Amino acid sequence: MPHIKSAWVIGTLILSQVLCFPAGFQSREKDKPAASLTEDQRIVHVLNRAGFGPRPGDVERVRRLGVEKYIASQLQPWMIDDAAVESRLSGLKTLTMSTSQLIEQYPPRMQSLTNQEKSRDEVQGKSSNEVDDTGRLKTLAGNRPGRIIGELAQAKLLRAVYSERQLQEVMVDFWSNHFNVFAAKGANKWLITAYDRDVIRPHALGKFKDLLEATAKSPAMLFYLDNWMSANPDASLNLNRLRSLRPRRNRLGGLSGLGGRGEPNDRKMDNGSENPQRRAGRKLGLNENYARELMELHTLGVDGGYTQQDIIEVARCLTGWTISRPRQDGEFRFARLLHDDGEKTVLGHKISSGGGIRDGEKVLEILADHPSTAKFIALKLTRRFVSDEPPAALVARVAQVFRKTEGNISSMLQTILRAPEFYSHEAYRAKVKTPFELVASSIRALGGETQGGVPLLRAISQMGEPLYLCQPPTGFPDRAEAWVSTGALVNRLNFGLALAGNQLPGTRVTLESLVSTLDQPSEDLVQALTTRILQGEVSPQTLNTLRNVTVERDAGVASRDLGLGPAKIAGLLLGSPEFQRQ
Amino acid sequence: MNITRRVFLKSSGLSLLGFSAVPPFLQRLTLSNTAGNKKILVTVFQRGAADGLNVVAPFAENLYYRLRPSIAIPQPSAGNRESLIDLDGFFGFHPALGSLKTLFDQQHLAVVHAVGSPDSTRSHFDAQDFMETATPGVKSTTDGWLNRHLQSRKDPGETAFRAVAMTANLPRALRGQAPALAMSRLNDFELKTGGQNSAVKAAFESMYEQSVDSVLGGTGSDAFEAIRFLKKANPGQYQAARGVQYPRSPFGNSLKQVAQIIKANVGLEVAFVESNGWDHHVAEGGVQGQLASRLSDLALGLSAFHRDMEARMDEIVVLTMSEFGRTVRENGNRGTDHGHATSLFVLGGPIRGGKVYGQWPGLEAEQLFEGRDLALTTDFRSVFAEVILKHLGNRNLDKVFPNYEVKPDQFSNVFS
Numbered sequence: 001m002p003h004i005k006s007a008w009v010i011g012t013l014i015l016s017q018v019l020c021f022p023a024g025f026q027s028r029e030k031d032k033p034a035a036s037l038t039e040d041q042r043i044v045h046v047l048n049r050a051g052f053g054p055r056p057g058d059v060e061r062v063r064r065l066g067v068e069k070y071i072a073s074q075l076q077p078w079m080i081d082d083a084a085v086e087s088r089l090s091g092l093k094t095l096t097m098s099t100s101q102l103i104e105q106y107p108p109r110m111q112s113l114t115n116q117e118k119s120r121d122e123v124q125g126k127s128s129n130e131v132d133d134t135g136r137l138k139t140l141a142g143n144r145p146g147r148i149i150g151e152l153a154q155a156k157l158l159r160a161v162y163s164e165r166q167l168q169e170v171m172v173d174f175w176s177n178h179f180n181v182f183a184a185k186g187a188n189k190w191l192i193t194a195y196d197r198d199v200i201r202p203h204a205l206g207k208f209k210d211l212l213e214a215t216a217k218s219p220a221m222l223f224y225l226d227n228w229m230s231a232n233p234d235a236s237l238n239l240n241r242l243r244s245l246r247p248r249r250n251r252l253g254g255l256s257g258l259g260g261r262g263e264p265n266d267r268k269m270d271n272g273s274e275n276p277q278r279r280a281g282r283k284l285g286l287n288e289n290y291a292r293e294l295m296e297l298h299t300l301g302v303d304g305g306y307t308q309q310d311i312i313e314v315a316r317c318l319t320g321w322t323i324s325r326p327r328q329d330g331e332f333r334f335a336r337l338l339h340d341d342g343e344k345t346v347l348g349h350k351i352s353s354g355g356g357i358r359d360g361e362k363v364l365e366i367l368a369d370h371p372s373t374a375k376f377i378a379l380k381l382t383r384r385f386v387s388d389e390p391p392a393a394l395v396a397r398v399a400q401v402f403r404k405t406e407g408n409i410s411s412m413l414q415t416i417l418r419a420p421e422f423y424s425h426e427a428y429r430a431k432v433k434t435p436f437e438l439v440a441s442s443i444r445a446l447g448g449e450t451q452g453g454v455p456l457l458r459a460i461s462q463m464g465e466p467l468y469l470c471q472p473p474t475g476f477p478d479r480a481e482a483w484v485s486t487g488a489l490v491n492r493l494n495f496g497l498a499l500a501g502n503q504l505p506g507t508r509v510t511l512e513s514l515v516s517t518l519d520q521p522s523e524d525l526v527q528a529l530t531t532r533i534l535q536g537e538v539s540p541q542t543l544n545t546l547r548n549v550t551v552e553r554d555a556g557v558a559s560r561d562l563g564l565g566p567a568k569i570a571g572l573l574l575g576s577p578e579f580q581r582q
Numbered sequence: 583m584n585i586t587r588r589v590f591l592k593s594s595g596l597s598l599l600g601f602s603a604v605p606p607f608l609q610r611l612t613l614s615n616t617a618g619n620k621k622i623l624v625t626v627f628q629r630g631a632a633d634g635l636n637v638v639a640p641f642a643e644n645l646y647y648r649l650r651p652s653i654a655i656p657q658p659s660a661g662n663r664e665s666l667i668d669l670d671g672f673f674g675f676h677p678a679l680g681s682l683k684t685l686f687d688q689q690h691l692a693v694v695h696a697v698g699s700p701d702s703t704r705s706h707f708d709a710q711d712f713m714e715t716a717t718p719g720v721k722s723t724t725d726g727w728l729n730r731h732l733q734s735r736k737d738p739g740e741t742a743f744r745a746v747a748m749t750a751n752l753p754r755a756l757r758g759q760a761p762a763l764a765m766s767r768l769n770d771f772e773l774k775t776g777g778q779n780s781a782v783k784a785a786f787e788s789m790y791e792q793s794v795d796s797v798l799g800g801t802g803s804d805a806f807e808a809i810r811f812l813k814k815a816n817p818g819q820y821q822a823a824r825g826v827q828y829p830r831s832p833f834g835n836s837l838k839q840v841a842q843i844i845k846a847n848v849g850l851e852v853a854f855v856e857s858n859g860w861d862h863h864v865a866e867g868g869v870q871g872q873l874a875s876r877l878s879d880l881a882l883g884l885s886a887f888h889r890d891m892e893a894r895m896d897e898i899v900v901l902t903m904s905e906f907g908r909t910v911r912e913n914g915n916r917g918t919d920h921g922h923a924t925s926l927f928v929l930g931g932p933i934r935g936g937k938v939y940g941q942w943p944g945l946e947a948e949q950l951f952e953g954r955d956l957a958l959t960t961d962f963r964s965v966f967a968e969v970i971l972k973h974l975g976n977r978n979l980d981k982v983f984p985n986y987e988v989k990p991d992q993f994s995n996v997f998s
Contacts, residue, residue, distance in 0.1 A: 226864050229915045285914010289863045292704070292920075302705050308952075432798070462770060464750035471858060472629075474707050477751075484797055485752040486805040487765030493786060494774045501776055541792035549785040564781060572785050577798040 037423050042067055044535050045428055048582035049385050050074060050417060051166030053441030056514060056532060071417050075205065075410050077165035085162040092151040094193060099219070099330040102190045106145045145189040150457070152183070152196060153467040157452040157460075160440035171204040171409070172196075173436070174384055176468075179215045179298060180475035181224045183468035187323075188220055191330060192468060195220035208377060208407030209368035212298065216364055217332040219323040225290035225473065228322040230315060232340035233285045286340075291315035293473045295367065301379075304372030310347055316340040317351065317359035374402035378412065380478070385416045387430045388479045394421045429537070429581045432480035435463030437582065438492060442499055442574050443507065445533045447514060450507040459504075463491045484580075496574030501567045511566045518566050523547050525566055533573045542576050621974050624840060624853040624887075624900045625728065625755065627714075628880070630861030631706060632904035634924030635956060636873055637679070638693050638938065642672040645945040649911045653868040653918075664869045669693070673938045677869055678877035681885040682927075689935035690888065690895070692996045695925045696940045697960040698906055702952070704920035706861065709905035714754035716963055716983050725758030727982055728852050731970055732760035734978035741849030742807040748836035748855050756854055761804045768818055768839050772809050783809075817846035826890045829882040833857045837887045844894065851974070857883075860904060864915040884929060896931035899973045903962065909954050910945055922955035926965065928996050932973060939994040961986075964993060972997040 037045065043062045047054040050071065062070045073080060089095060094102060159169050176196065183192040199218045203211035215221050222228040291314035295306045320339030324331050334357040343353040349366050351359055367373055378398035382390035397419070398412050405411045416422055433441060439460050443450055450456065460467060464483065470476050477483070498504050500511070512518055515528040526546045530538055538546075549564055549572075564572070573579060639655050640646050647654045655676060658668035666674025667683050673695070675683055685691040701718035703709050712718040716727035725733075732745055745762035747753050752764040765771045775782040783806070790802025820842045828834040836855040843850050857880055862872045884900060891898055907924030923943075929935075941959040943949050951957040967988045970976050979988045 226915065229864055231914060233914055287863055287913060287915050288919050296705055302708055308704070462750070462766070472706065480797055481757065482751055484801050485750070485764035486801055486808060487763065487771055488750055489801050489805050490771055490773065490809065497775055497782070503776060539794060542789050545785050545788040545792070549781055564778060568778060568782055572782065572789070575786060576789055577793040577795045577802065580798055581795070
């Protein structure tokens, strides 16, 4: 439809004059004209950003369907048949198990460890020895709890590679990171599966406030940021009634079976102090950790306008938001006895006394509706989809959509995925792929066949992104500078070579499927593979290098006809600066 | 930046690829190292906000015990291993720091207390950034203090290994124009091409060097340079000195590898190492518990490093730091929340150890910061500046610490 196209071109030209793209825009090629992207470039761009990169044939498929229709279908993932990936996941039993089933079938090997060894292991992130000295996940074995995290990571990778609901997988990755939970902390090993399946996935394209509430009530988040222990300091006066709540010792070697550390009435934590007051009863109290991160990281942002006093008041509202005993499935429970029912003031809103669980729910509503939240979420989304320093005007538009639709994630995505800024040259191939994105897109680009197992997970971890194992609540960074370091880059190059050379157990690529024949002069092979892997979009320098690379024969005479084999060429392409970006 | 340095190195004929003889530059470097001129700084970042008050506890303060009824460590008591280790009649080491007491007595270890950042943020994220950029309160700083040191003190003999972080990704403190390496494991830092090595390596090098992608291109070139160096120098061949046992932990492994890099004489000047897991809001523990196990790891690691470096320690300073301390009062979960000032260690040959430096602000309610935290009496930049000036010999303090007036007469004088 030509008139729309020319309007588009004109619109882009006008916008590129009006919008001042910040200096932080990764301008790699300074003399690029301000023309719009070609149709194929737009397709590739969408497949890269709203998914994990094109597989062989994907560009053609989307071209036939049309980019608009493709985006529209991706925004309704439930309408997309995903039986293929589901069958790949069927062998991962833990994915569908409830928390109590997981606790039962994957008990910790902790009974024999002393408390000190346990706490040492956990603090070092060793998580009952699932992680080795360098912090890497060990081989999944038998019925160890580490297997649970392992299967989750495996599933995440398999979905990224094989799911047809690509945009949904991108959003699950985004929200899992935004609402980061460190899976190896104590009880989180058993709580994380439900978190991924029942909290993040169902709401990834829904409404932000629903997602927010689901995370706030999730045992995984409550445990991770210690809110499950947060209590009204005066609650300790109700000692008798509390004693009746004290769980008996069970399989997990501790009270309420959740790792046994730090429970309010956990005698094991007696540190030998001679203080007689301690023997009389345990002092309970407020824990600010979750309240702070809820505002700083999940909603308002660090400059969103809250004070230390607000943190305390929010923490008060959230007292009693805790976890039930595992015999009752390790589920959310509101413990009235732990709740501070007094009057509170949060960000200027008065919350009357006697609100019970409604106090915390009101806080979540206040936060979700706060203008700073709209801005913060808009910024993070735009940074993910457009560029590290996204254009302020687009961020503002997305924030406006947030406010207008009460945080409808799908609506915000539509705004981004239809924005001229999204389809600009400045945004095209501007983002550096995270390790996870690199691995998934590499396998997709080569049409590879994988089980998504430990060798791949280890590679991702070595590049700096151990899945589900990010310790601080900030989650993994979303900017290039964090991922581009010398050691990480070497690991990326090695990964590309290993993948293309079929050196990764459990994963196989057949380069013959990519090009018509491998038996062709290396120059043509380079062209064919470059077309397949990078849609032909490599710099003249890279192309030149690949064409001219030669292999020295033993006799010391270089032969141009010999070149490097297809596996090495493919490996070089996967490790190229171009492929590090999307 | 990068380009100038690479051109310099290349024009001196320093490409080590294919050389069998040791290039003159490397010979000079080796000689200068054994002559003991190269000073080295190892920074240890304790991420999570280390509780300085329980690491080096003021046992002479009654309030310390009143405000921490369950997690305060008992007064020093001879023969009782579950009590503080007396340092000077006022402060005591947490018992898990036993291996550091020897170093303290030998005057190789100093403590600075009530040190920290004047900014009042209690966000880990922001506070770590502020400390690593050494610009508290300013979010727009793009480079780190260690990188600005590298920038402001050119070293004509500098190598690809001048600054190394034993981490998967480059920490903020080392980000900036000057090249710095990040690697979590020495063994992983080489191209595994599985045959046709030189052709593949050459191809990668060419791609990255010629890339118009300035971010990736620069990093790639630095990486290949470092790989070449590493291959020649082979730090992995250096075993720890007899009887030295590093703790088997990420922190221990990092220090062990720093030691290997130093022994390999590849021109290391600044190393960055992390120790994680200091954020105990819950069940921090007193004598036993989370803090104790972190301290044990820290102490065993530092003392192993000290013994491993032997005489070399005369040229080495290890500096610990943490983004802030923790609340003076324990919270309702027998942990502590985010605080303000904390304590740090300076370890090494040239220092005047055996002392707790800094002005003690006291623990009375009106002496606390915002009524809850240990107050600050020494800005961390003052300690950092003293190290930069007196140990690394860099006078460009205004460049390393912008918008901060370094007052040498107010230094703690940890250095002689």
